[in-house]
Amino acid sequence: MVGRRLRRVSGEIARFSAVNVVATIIALIIFNLLVHGVKGWFDGPGHDRPLTVYLIANSVGMFVSYYGSRYYAFRHRHAAGPGGGLLIYVVINLTSFVIPISCLWISRNVFEWSSIYADNIAGNVVGAILGNIFRFYFFRRFVFTKHPTGVRPKQVPAEPQA
Template sequence: MDQRWRRRLDEVARFLAVGGVATLVALFLFNLLVHGNWAVSDPPLSDHALLAYVLANSVGMVISYRGSRHWAFKHRETTYADGGRTAYVLINLLTMALPVSCLWFSRDVLGLDDPWADNLSANVIGLSFGMVARFYLFRTVVFSQPRLPQPGVGAIMTPPPTPPRTHTP
């Protein structure tokens, strides 16, 4: 395997590890807010699953940014003055529409509101779509790495300068 592919696979592995930690935190918070647990018998957002999902994943987003900036994509520079935070948040909010839409469809169209249906629709199906979109967008927009020109590829060839003509009578 050449160096470029090894570097990309390492990057994917780090991205998945960071995303895994952020997802576990968001998953725990979402289920606590909507379905409760042994300590919370009356969950505060049981009737507001979409809001709970957005809140829980906002916490996950902060964790994800820190891990992505300082570990997963640490070797990549960003061209943004704020270190890519604004672009990162915008991408997360846009791609969060995928799992939120799946959760909405499951709850409001299919009428499913149990923990299995919520987690399958939002945290398995929707999150899978969102993860692929985020990896591509983070890598190409937020943590873009300037490409170095390769010699001889795409270079504009200019002819050598011609010597000045001298006029002889």
Template sequence: MSDRWQRILGEVGRFFAVAQLATWVSFVLFNVLAHGWIVGGSLMRDQPIWAYVLANCVGMVISYHGARGWVFPHRPPQQADGGWTAYVIINLLAMVLPVGCLALTRHVLEMDSVLADNLSANGVGLVLAFVARFYLFKRFVFRRPVEPVHPVAASL
């Protein structure tokens, strides 16, 4: 296997591990807020989409720090804010996928259950969002530094 593929697979593996941590935090927080897990009473029972968005904003902070420090440490920030603004915009755009799945389940299919919420948002939606975020983060947030072309090397 080439060095390039080993590097890409290593990045995907680390990205997946960081995503898992952020996802579990988001998953637990969503279910506490929307379904009352652990605390016994639901704080946002009638607002599952807002509960999902809030829980995933917490996961987003965890994911950013893991990606910056462990997944892509060899890709220094190209933006003054370390890529935070682009990271948040990409996360919010990618969040449309699981939120759309949750809204479809809740409002079109009229399914109101813990299982339906979690399968649609935390199952199908997160898989779609994971793929989109990996590509977009690598392309726009954690880019490789541009290497200058040396005039001597270019003429050879």
């Protein structure tokens, strides 16, 4: 029983991670183009607004992640709530933005690091890892549930042993 559950959960983690890698790469490209530009071609128009750009880039990544999670990572689970769980998914994602945004804010404002490396390590490595752990738990618990509408079937009490 434990072995089967562990295999199922580890499979979900692997698929969820693969979806998040794709979504993160998309968000990473958008973020870096808008904040740092391409050396020799153009400067990043959002260099002075990294937190705003981070939210924009990751909002695009969020929708990529939703569709990947819904139709790949958690395809065997039921989507709870309106729009196939999209509303709850967006609320959890927006809530989880606090984690990488905090990491990026600390890097920029406490340590005064603004290089491309500092921004990406703070927001897109440390923040993304912590945010993904948060999202996996809450998506699995509230968006992609084991049973329809997230309601567990009634448990029948075991017969008393004589």
